[in-house]
Amino acid sequence: MTDLQPVDDPQQIAVVGGGMAGMLAALLLARDGHRVTVFERDDTDLPDTADEAFDGWDRRGAPHARQSHALLARLRRILNERAPDVLEMLAEQGATELTLERILPPDMEDRAPRPGDDELVLWCCRRLTIEWVLRKVVTAEPGVSWRRGVGVSGLVADGTDVRGIRLDDGTEVSADLVVVGGGRNSPVMEWIAELGGDVQPTEEQSEAGIVYLSRFYRLREGRELPLLTEKGGGGDLGYLGFAGFYGDNGTFSITLGIPTGDRELMKLREPAAWEAAVRTLTPLDPWTEDGLADPITDVEAMARLTNRIRRFVIDGVPVATGLVAIGDAAITTNPWYGKGCSQAGIAAEALSAALREHGRDRTALALAMDEAMRTELEPHYVVSCMQDADRTKLHEAGHAGTEPDPAAAAGRDFILHGLLPATRVDPDVFRKFFRSFNMLDRPDALFTDPVVMERASAALATKDERPPLPRLGPERDELLAIASAASN
Ligand SMILES: Cc1cc2nc3c(=O)[nH]c(=O)nc-3n(C[C@H](O)[C@H](O)[C@H](O)COP(=O)(O)OP(=O)(O)OC[C@H]3O[C@@H](n4cnc5c(N)ncnc54)[C@H](O)[C@@H]3O)c2cc1C
Structure with a gap:
């Protein structure tokens, strides 16, 4: 666990939404010494067990909570460093830990461990199990107040300097910082528009x-x-x-x-x-x-699954200060790539670091979060969009019986007949692929790595010497x- 000292000047932080992003932020910030209040609109008791949560917990605010989820190694690393008790509790709840030695491809001859392998660990559990565990830990955390059944309907601000939130019943609650983690249907864009600032956030979606x-x-x-x-x-x-x-x-x-x-x-x-x-x-x-x-x-x-990115600093100017959007409220990627909860964790970790560095300098905080978004999250968003666009083009061509887009077809060939075969036999390529897929490295680290490119290209060049890929289905x-x- 990282040995971080409490901050000298703790702040009063209001978190909108007690989903994955809200809980991860609340946990990290409270452990930094801040006083955090989470406002969660869903008004349901925490069930006694994770199994009961799956069977009956009403989480209408997170309608995807009964869809398959996997927790990538990046989120596991964040939890391991900042909240190992969450991982311990997940293990107690019977979650599956997939360490590298358990998932090395069976054909791989060189199975010797390498430095860094301890990071290459995925956790698998039902989404409501990780939610249940986090809710238990977060609500027991000194420094966190949990207000359930309390929806937030807008911001309280001095111009574009946010000073608190307005609840559904009209009550105003002041805060030094408002963290919006209300998920993919979060109205954060409208809330900012209502402030009437000259600069508005932008949104890109596919x-x-x-x-x-x-x-x-x-x-x-x-x-x-x-x-x-x-x-x-x-x-x-x-x-x-x-x-x-x-x-x-x-x-x-x-x-x-x-x-x-x-x-x-x-x-x-x-x-x-x-x-x-x-x-x-x-x-x-x-x-x-x-x-x-x-x-x-x-x-x-x-x-209605989308890739969507929202930008809250435009040409170097924050659209608002005292406000940070995290999780799906800020960025979503196609769930097929399993990144969403890790994105939420990365934003929570970045916010913790930015508050340590910038304290009450609200403009610097907004700029630091924008920088973290651009460097840490946007590259994964871009790759997600590209993969989806290529897959859609190939699917449409297949459906219409027309020639596939050459670039998309070449990309698919490289992955299927070059990169993936190389990951099955080459321990270095496998690890680099794993790191990239699990958000431990930026996605471009994989495709700019000379070793990966050389070995994947060699595998592609010899594809006709291998038996054809097995038929996976009808x-x-x-x-x-x-x-x-x-x-x-
Ligand atoms: C089908 C599907 C599969 C997925 N699979 C994976 C996966 O395998 N791995 C992975 O890492 N990610 C996956 N994701 C993504 C992941 O679920 C999300 O990225 C993650 O839930 C985002 O957390 P969040 O806190 O931003 O939003 P949510 O978890 O949706 O939580 C938002 C919370 O805010 C509350 N809320 C909303 N508005 C208000 C308000 N105004 N006032 C008070 N409370 C409010 C809601 O009640 C809810 O509790 C998947 C997503 C989908 C849709």
């Missing part, structure tokens, strides 16, 4: 291009899920992506990413169609084996036929 379909399962007594096998735990058929997610307490989930607008594939929401369809996906064979597990949810769909029409037959 469709992720997929709809999430997820179903959770519980392992039967005495059964276990195998660790990642040579087949992996997911894949991409072009018209559909799929992945298995390890969970906690004997649970796991399967998620399909279906192109937005493909109404026929949306029929997989029907449980019998779903079960038949997921059994056609060969990397999931160990996850769908008869007698392994029973479903514990319906098939839950989640649409063609779309075949899958639809199997699914319809099952649901009739």
Whole structure:
């Protein structure tokens, strides 16, 4: 754990929203010595156990809370340094810890540990389990007051200098700093507009291009899920992506990413169609084996997924001072890449550091958060947009039977036949890929690394010498036929 001393001049901080970003910020800032009040609109008791949370906790403010989540190594590093008690409690709750030695590809001959491997650890659990654990820790934290069932409806400000918040019932609460973590539907842009400043925040947004379909399962007594096998735990058929997610307490989930607008594939929401369809996906064979597990949810769909970035400093001028937006209120990326909770953690960590450095210098604080956003988060956003745009182009060309976009096709070839094969046999490439995917390095670190590029290019050049890639599942029409037959 990092040994940070409490700040000399603690501030009174109001956090809007007690989701992942709000809780992570509240925890780190309270441990820095600040006095934090979290305002969470959802007015529901914390269930007694994580299992009960999954079964019945009303988290209408976070409608994606019953969708598959994985916690990348970047968030795990932040928690390990700043809140190891959260990881301990996650372990007690039966979360799955995927250390590097557990996920090294089976074909890898050189399995010797390397310096830095201790960072390469993912945690897998249901989203409501990490929420439940964090809520327990945060609400017990001295320095945090938790006000549940209290919605925030706007800002209280002197011009564009924010001095507090206005609650739904009209009460005003003053604060030295307002941290807006209200999630992807946060009205922070309207709140800033209402201040009437000359400079307004900007927003850039693009469709992720997929709809999430997820179903959770519980392992039967005495059964276990195998660790990642040579087949992996997911894949991409072009018209559909799929992945298995390890969970906690004997649970796991399967998620399909279906192109937005493909109404026929949306029929997989029907449980019998779903079960038949997921059994056609060969990397999931160990996850769908008869007698392994029973479903514990319906098939839950989640649409309107976007990549979105908001900028709160324009041409060097903060749109407001005394206000910081974090988590999905500031930046979202396609959930398929699993970055959202880590993005929330990175912002919380950056805010803690910025407050240490700049204290009550409110302009410097806004500029420091903007810098952190640009250097730490924006590169991941950019890559997410590029991947989604390429996947959508390739999918549309496949659907229309037209020639694919050459750059997108070349990129896919490089990944499928160069980079991924290299990760399976080369311990250095695997680690660099893992670091980038898990946000421990910037994404461009991977594609500008001479070793990675050389070995991935060599693998691409010899692709015809390897057996063709295995078929991961049926063609779309075949899958639809199997699914319809099952649901009739
Ligand atoms: C389908 C899906 C799958 C995902 N999978 C992953 C994954 O595998 N890994 C990963 O890291 N991330 C994943 N994410 C992203 C991750 O869930 C989000 O990035 C994360 O929840 C953002 O946290 P947040 O606090 O910003 O928002 P949320 O967690 O949505 O929380 C917002 C909170 O603010 C409260 N609130 C909102 N407005 C107000 C108000 N005015 N007053 C008071 N309270 C308010 C809400 O009630 C809610 O509790 C996924 C997202 C989706 C949609």
